[in-house]
Amino acid sequence: MVSSCDQGEDIAPIVDLNKPTMTITADAAVTVDEGAIIPVTFTLSAPVGEEFRVYIMLEQSSTANGLDSDVKEAYQNNAFQKTIKIPPFVTTFTTFIEIKEDVDAEALEHLIVTIGDTRTTAVIFEPKTIDVSINNVVANALVLDFHFDKTFGVNGYSNTLCNIVSDPNVTGTADKYDIDFIVYDENGVAVNNPGATGAQTGACTESLTFKLADYADGRYDIYEYLYGNASLDLAGLTFPLLGLAQFDIPITVDYSRSGSINGVYTQESANFFNSNTPVDTENYVMSVVIATDANGVRTFTIQNGAGIVSATGKQVKKSGHINRRK
Incomplete structure (x- = not known):
């Protein structure tokens, strides 16, 4: 008797069943002053036994550039992408998007980023896009x-x-x-x-x-x-x-x-x-x-x-x- 496995139909669902789901919690649209800190929380249905990464990408529609913000505890940052490392054996992890206070006089800006993409395979999740409206702050x-x-x-x-x-x-x-x-x-x-x-x-x-x-x-x-x-x-x-x-x-x-x-x-x-x-x-x-x-x-x-x-x-x-x- 000969048996076979259709890799395109069988393996992926079997593997996905063993993966925990991850929920990304952050305000989809928020208005803040320069200098604000915006929390982003990752909640897992079950822990993962090894560290994995989640990527935050700057969208082309963003009027604020990537240098206007940073991510706490991020890895390999540049102006267009931040990389978050989720530690092993946790079910919740919070990082923060930090809106930088600069010396420039600016109109209202929008920082638009997407959290998560297909490079993260350790968990099942839906990417989340957030729009941060940034008010210019004048220091006294x-x-x-x-x-x-x-x-x-x-x-x-x-x-x-x-x-x-x-x-x-x-x-x-x-x-x-x-x-x-x-x-x-x-x-x-x-x-x-x-x-x-x-x-x-x-x-x-x-x-x-x-x-x-x-x-x-x-x-x-x-x-x-x-x-x-x-x-x-x-x-x-x-x-x-x-x-x-x-x-x-x-x-x-x-x-x-x-x-x-x-x-x-x-x-x-x-x-x-x-x-x-x-x-x-x-x-x-x-x-x-x-x-x-x-x-x-x-x-x-x-x-x-x-x-x-x-x-x-x-x-x-x-x-x-x-x-x-x-």
């Missing part, structure tokens, strides 16, 4: 990063402001080049809240965070203060920088406010330090003007000493919670 803080590093040299020798240290055999101490940044109010009084003093650390790039809640409306002037000059004013008199010509040291400022503004401000040339500037000198760098408009919305404005505006960003009030689309 302006971040300023101050840069002053510069390469200089003479006769084939070079160094940088971030690396130069004075020779203790000549000066008695090994001092580095150090510029701090001080915030003054309209009355010329130094502001001493923690955010205002954050750019006085001795780092080569100093940073300030202007939080709206910490400041009354008004103009705030930022000055550079030369705390240490690594005896740069004497460096041109000795080897290896003998003959070094005086050079300017401009300040550039990266400014960013999540969801609103970002760019680069350059100090006015008349206010540059130079390599011969003595310690304890202060020069003007820039101003930040905080104001409240007729609608009660507060704004940051970045401007130079002549009042020329580089950027303006408004406060935006946000809901701070997830809204399910009906």
Whole structure:
């Protein structure tokens, strides 16, 4: 007697009967702010004895790109696909789609992804597509990063402001080049809240965070203060920088406010330090003007000493919670 098995009709159903089913739970449509975390739960009817993977794919209809989100505990991420590893012997597993908060000012975006495809064969399941509407979020803080590093040299020798240290055999101490940044109010009084003093650390790039809640409306002037000059004013008199010509040291400022503004401000040339500037000198760098408009919305404005505006960003009030689309 001869028996046969039709592989196309018999084997697949037999194998599928031994596979657990998996249910994917996530809101099919949800509206969130940048920075939100969206849970995705995988529920199995029975555990699987080995780890398996589920793929999350960015759909072409998505107006948000893959860099606007990430997946917690994901594996081999890129902008178009995230890979989730489901551990062995579990019947439930939750991961999270994290919506990133960026510096760009954007209109409402839609992140459309499909969870699961035919590459996952350890369980029986239906893929799930979700549409996340992302509200742009404007942070109520302006971040300023101050840069002053510069390469200089003479006769084939070079160094940088971030690396130069004075020779203790000549000066008695090994001092580095150090510029701090001080915030003054309209009355010329130094502001001493923690955010205002954050750019006085001795780092080569100093940073300030202007939080709206910490400041009354008004103009705030930022000055550079030369705390240490690594005896740069004497460096041109000795080897290896003998003959070094005086050079300017401009300040550039990266400014960013999540969801609103970002760019680069350059100090006015008349206010540059130079390599011969003595310690304890202060020069003007820039101003930040905080104001409240007729609608009660507060704004940051970045401007130079002549009042020329580089950027303006408004406060935006946000809901701070997830809204399910009906």
